[in-house]
Amino acid sequence: MNAVVELTDVVRHFRIKRFLAPSQQVRAVDGVSFAVEEGESFGLVGESGCGKTTVGRLVLGMLAPTGGQVRVDGTDLASLSTGEMRKLRRHVQMIYQDPLNALDPRMPIGDQIAEGLAVHGIGTEAERKARALGMMGAVGLSARLADRYPHELSGGQQQRVVIARALLLEPRLVVCDEPVSALDVSVQAQVVNLLAELQQRYGCAYLFISHNLAVVRHICRRIAVMYLGAVVEIAERDELFERPRHPYTRALISAVPVPDPARRGRRSLPKGEPPSPTNPPAGCRFHPRCAFAVERCRHEAPKLLPDGEGHVVACHRVAEGEI
Amino acid sequence: MTVAVTPTRTSKLFRGLRRVPFGVGLSLAFLSLMFFIFLFADLIATHDITAQDLTNRLRRPAIMGGPAQFWLGTDELGRDIYSRLIYAIRTSMLVAIAGSLIGAILGTLLGFVAAHFRGMVEDTIMMLVDWQSSIPFVVVALATLAFLGTSFGLVVILIGLQGWDNYARLVRGLVLSANGHGYAVAIRGLGAPPVYVYWRHILPNIAAALMVQFSLNFPETILLEASLSFLGMGVQPPMTSLGLMLGSGRRFLLTAWWISVLPGAVIFLTTLSISLVGDWLRDRLDPTLR
Numbered sequence: 007m008n009a010v011v012e013l014t015d016v017v018r019h020f021r022i023k024r025f026l027a028p029s030q031q032v033r034a035v036d037g038v039s040f041a042v043e044e045g046e047s048f049g050l051v052g053e054s055g056c057g058k059t060t061v062g063r064l065v066l067g068m069l070a071p072t073g074g075q076v077r078v079d080g081t082d083l084a085s086l087s088t089g090e091m092r093k094l095r096r097h098v099q100m101i102y103q104d105p106l107n108a109l110d111p112r113m114p115i116g117d118q119i120a121e122g123l124a125v126h127g128i129g130t131e132a133e134r135k136a137r138a139l140g141m142m143g144a145v146g147l148s149a150r151l152a153d154r155y156p157h158e159l160s161g162g163q164q165q166r167v168v169i170a171r172a173l174l175l176e177p178r179l180v181v182c183d184e185p186v187s188a189l190d191v192s193v194q195a196q197v198v199n200l201l202a203e204l205q206q207r208y209g210c211a212y213l214f215i216s217h218n219l220a221v222v223r224h225i226c227r228r229i230a231v232m233y234l235g236a237v238v239e240i241a242e243r244d245e246l247f248e249r250p251r252h253p254y255t256r257a258l259i260s261a262v263p264v265p266d267p268a269r270r271g272r273r274s275l276p277k278g279e280p281p282s283p284t285n286p287p288a289g290c291r292f293h294p295r296c297a298f299a300v301e302r303c304r305h306e307a308p309k310l311l312p313d314g315e316g317h318v319v320a321c322h323r324v325a326e327g328e329i
Numbered sequence: 330m331t332v333a334v335t336p337t338r339t340s341k342l343f344r345g346l347r348r349v350p351f352g353v354g355l356s357l358a359f360l361s362l363m364f365f366i367f368l369f370a371d372l373i374a375t376h377d378i379t380a381q382d383l384t385n386r387l388r389r390p391a392i393m394g395g396p397a398q399f400w401l402g403t404d405e406l407g408r409d410i411y412s413r414l415i416y417a418i419r420t421s422m423l424v425a426i427a428g429s430l431i432g433a434i435l436g437t438l439l440g441f442v443a444a445h446f447r448g449m450v451e452d453t454i455m456m457l458v459d460w461q462s463s464i465p466f467v468v469v470a471l472a473t474l475a476f477l478g479t480s481f482g483l484v485v486i487l488i489g490l491q492g493w494d495n496y497a498r499l500v501r502g503l504v505l506s507a508n509g510h511g512y513a514v515a516i517r518g519l520g521a522p523p524v525y526v527y528w529r530h531i532l533p534n535i536a537a538a539l540m541v542q543f544s545l546n547f548p549e550t551i552l553l554e555a556s557l558s559f560l561g562m563g564v565q566p567p568m569t570s571l572g573l574m575l576g577s578g579r580r581f582l583l584t585a586w587w588i589s590v591l592p593g594a595v596i597f598l599t600t601l602s603i604s605l606v607g608d609w610l611r612d613r614l615d616p617t618l619r
Binding site: 100104109 | 510511512514515516518519520521522525529530533534
């Protein structure tokens with residue numbers, strides 16, 4: 007399998023400047039490695055502030071990494087000129103969390119869907135229009151809506167416009183950053199199913215960023231769990247949900263509400279709030295909240311290691327076979 | 330069964346025109362009249378504007394008992410005020426339109442440049458803006474005209490330079506905010522170069538604010554032209570302009586008030602109409618307010 011995008015030890019720090027005070031560093035992403043393969047849907051989950059959106063922006067080249075490499079189709083994004091980066095955009099597209107915000111309020115949606123083609127100079131005006139109308143059909147938008155403005159559509163329709171605009175370029179990878187979390191629950195399912203269906207049809211890979219485990223479970227084949235700027239576990243979907251290894255993954259999965267009271271297990275929620283990324287704890291970042299932490303976890307940061315059962319886990323206790 | 334008709338953008342605009350408020354309608358009518366005069370001054374003027382008739386000096390307008398051939402009376406050299414007013418409107422409009430456009434285009438361009446490049450470029454442009462807005466521009470214009478001598482082109486250019494700072498400041502702020510907005514990020518994400526994003530998306534989105542700025546600035550350019558001409562440094566005889574008429578008539582204000590009051594009234598009504606229409610247009614141009 008070819009990796010569409012490959013991250014190696016990617017680090018991204020942000021500096022916070024304050025008046026009359028020393029500036030601080032936020033380690034939004036601190037050593038993340040994973041690869042998304044051709045045509046697969048890869049989930050990236052974690053609580054808010056763990057750096058998953060920053061990873062998305064790094065993959066799109068909207069942010070330059072402070073360290074490490076982001077390779078798209080084997081090309082290091084850092085080696086590309088601005089013009090080459092723009093050409094690459096055809097292959098890497100994004101679906102945004104808030105569709106209304108991602109659309110120009112003063113342009114009819116039909117024109118906005120065709121915009122990607124216009125930007126890359128593909129086809130004539132009439133061909134672009136025809137392809138945009140075809141794509142509107144594929145995402146379940148009536149062709150009548152082409153002359154409407156974004157604010158005249160419902161939230162679900164707006165997100166379909168954003169999806170149509172991204173997919174019309176036939177990208178190899180689509181970064182979906184919380185694509186349904188701004189939508190009504192009833193619409194979420196429709197949009198998730200639409201994304202799955204479009205993947206079948208166009209064969210693009212998804213990097214699906216979300217805090218919603220149910221949605222990720224529905225659409226993703228492999229899932230990475232992030233905590234405080236680092237990946238703690240990567241596994242196949244069913245493996246991850248049925249046999250989570252890392253203590254943080256266990257806590258996350260036990261926090262998913264189960265509709266059947268008889269099947270409800272004991273919840274093992276982590277203690278307290280996640281610490282600030284400006285000053286992450288030494289050793290394993292999860293140790294202050296971890297029920298299994300031992301002395302070693304306080305000093306030594308664990309590496310991501312395969313556990314021999316298909317998971318890749320960053321935990322000393324798992325590596326030692328203790329849990 | 331009903332047939333769904335999707336309204337096009339043009340039909341929406343026409344539907345909107347039917348609901349024009351009375352004051353705006355009146356202003357639009359007045360501005361149309363001014364524009365008509367601007368275009369067809371040669372056809373509607375009755376006299377040569379330089380033709381003197383010393384036997385008919387300082388005559389009252391016809392409705393106030395003056396001679397019938399001079400509808401709005403005559404000035405101190407017996408020239409027909411109606412015809413002079415028509416040509417004055419043409420000159421003043423030409424100067425104000427050309428000047429406003431120069432200011433708007435220059436200021437908008439510099440605002441975009443400042444917001445795009447940031448850093449030194451932005452600091453330099455904003456320093457020029459502060460410099461311009463801290464000096465009364467009439468003084469700069471008078472000094473320039475005094476040194477270089479008055480010519481019509483120079484007057485237009487100077488009037489164009491008036492007000493660019495307001496556009497630059499406004500546009501810089503709007504573009505900075507729009508650049509961070511989701512749609513600008515999303516369209517750059519499609520692979521669009523900056524100029525495409527500015528021209529196709531950000532400019533239409535800030536056009537409403539520019540329109541209001543234009544409607545605020547246009548009266549100022551008319552007033553600047555009037556001030557310069559009033560002081561004798563603007564439009565030169567034998568051409569005439571509203572400010573020039575106002576200035577030359579002021580000596581006769583007590584005996585023949587119509588010489589200066591009529592152009593004064595035209596200036597007042599034009600500036601007021603533009604402000605009213607500009608404000609109304611801003612609301613019309615925002616699709617989210619429809």
